[in-house]
Amino acid sequence: MRIIVDAFGGDNAPGEILLGCAHAMDQLGVDIALSGDKDKLLACAGELGLKDQLDKMEIFHCTDMLTMEDEPTQILKEKSGSSMAVGMRALAEGKGDAFASAGNSGAMAVGATSIVKRIKGVRRVAFAPVLPSTKTPFMISDGGANVACRPDMLLQFGLMGSVYMKKVMGVENPRVGLVNVGTEDHKGDDLRLAAHALLRDCGEINFIGNIEPRDIPYGVCDVAVADGFTGNTVLKLYEGTALAMMGMVKGIFQKSVKNKLAAAMIYGDLQGLKKAMDYNSYGGAPIIGAAKPVFKMHGNAKANAVENALRLVRDCTQSGFVEEIANALGRKQNG
């Protein structure tokens, strides 16, 4: 298997990306190809002592890159020569089995749609991060690719998310919930009411009805279905609140010598909590609905998170989840 990685996406590119890729090649039994500026990569590999590893990676050379400030659609225009666009084109042309980038997620959704193309029958691709809860991890589908949605799009987000959680994350019968302002069936706006009916009547998934945001941190579902605006709000507020709380706890432990002593006594358990709530440990978010595996890595991912992401990309690609989504959509349309 060969994974194409955007060497110039994210806050820590290319150094941490290169390090993570080198580890992944050693540890995960995958080939790596990189898209990006060859000269810069050679210089970076020299600094990090990774020249031998870089020699084993094919490089799709390009000098341009997308930034977080670029408009997503620029990947098809001014930035069609960027490392993200070049990597995606290589995937579309069959020069690799999957693509991963820590760059601009909006641009990735556009590129997945227009360069990699969608699975037949998919209305819109979804950005679908998997996050920790107090129990089991859960997916938000859509986490922000589509700020305006129709009900049939929400149905597909649920269906695709369910396939992913089953095939890739190994969840037996994924519980699919619709993020709403109340658990009762009649709650919500027109979009929620229509999406609720479609999800309920879809025979392909285990729909558990509406879920309230207050229950999300407790692992109430395996797939939280939302329009991209709501899903992005959930994703960012969840991360922000968890980080703020961890910061406040940390503040307490640094307040005095006595408190530092208490912190030392439970150091191991605190690290466990930090790890349990670390979204980086799940490595990345698939862009589901694309015709080939496309993964967003966290923007501030360091080498270890890159390696975790690439493990997920490998497992995902091996699982055949793209084909499974195509099958599920086919059954839905014929059924």
Place this chain on the structure above:
Amino acid sequence: MRIIVDAFGGDNAPGEILLGCAHAMDQLGVDIALSGDKDKLLACAGELGLKDQLDKMEIFHCTDMLTMEDEPTQILKEKSGSSMAVGMRALAEGKGDAFASAGNSGAMAVGATSIVKRIKGVRRVAFAPVLPSTKTPFMISDGGANVACRPDMLLQFGLMGSVYMKKVMGVENPRVGLVNVGTEDHKGDDLRLAAHALLRDCGEINFIGNIEPRDIPYGVCDVAVADGFTGNTVLKLYEGTALAMMGMVKGIFQKSVKNKLAAAMIYGDLQGLKKAMDYNSYGGAPIIGAAKPVFKMHGNAKANAVENALRLVRDCTQSGFVEEIANALGRKQNG
């Protein structure tokens, strides 16, 4: 000043409501009137040793009550004889200066609109809870009264929230932010783009632009403007995540004898954190836009939270914020 309290709203009615009201009458220099079943209140006061205090409260007698399962609009129909409806009618008829209930918030918004009525020019009332952050408290406006909104409604939510934070919470020049999927001006769906332009061009408020949900816990704004669906999502996820994190920290501290010892060493600071993140300490959420002060107390409020809420109701009523909103809307329409 006389505050009318729904004695049969919320999880802990009527006992904790009565206790909180008795404290408030002693401590806050306010008169209390209650709406609800007189016989049950007498019996409850007998059990709690509060007969003398109850004697000083007028009772608007009614035997019916609204439940959390009732549809909000039932306050105008089958449940027009409930303690919530009776209390609101008493307010509308001038038998008190403000109204508070820990009951069904949807029904309160309907009652505030149709029984108490709106301030002239107000399109929709908003449910506007004030929540803690790592720095200063902030308001969500709208926190769930209106699941579907137009841009001019969001403008008013910002304007009314700003007046409240200034007049009642004493914030000098409240920072008003629009909850959105990115901080850049061009981010978001049609509703956000149109609301952004209206808020930016409104001379009455200190609009700081779009805010991302991840920054909300850090006190990035004083008023977070949102449609009711998004605002309710923020409210519930924020509470849920904070509670889940506190639960995980608590779990660590109970894990072993050593950990319990560590917890004992920092007990005071942990209580401080718990208090800092306790939405009950801010006592309640105004239904802003109503022609008289209407307050939602937290559904599971106990006596202490009820007393805190009534302090806020008193301060709010004294501040003249209803008149100030009317003035601000008048200036806006004439300006």
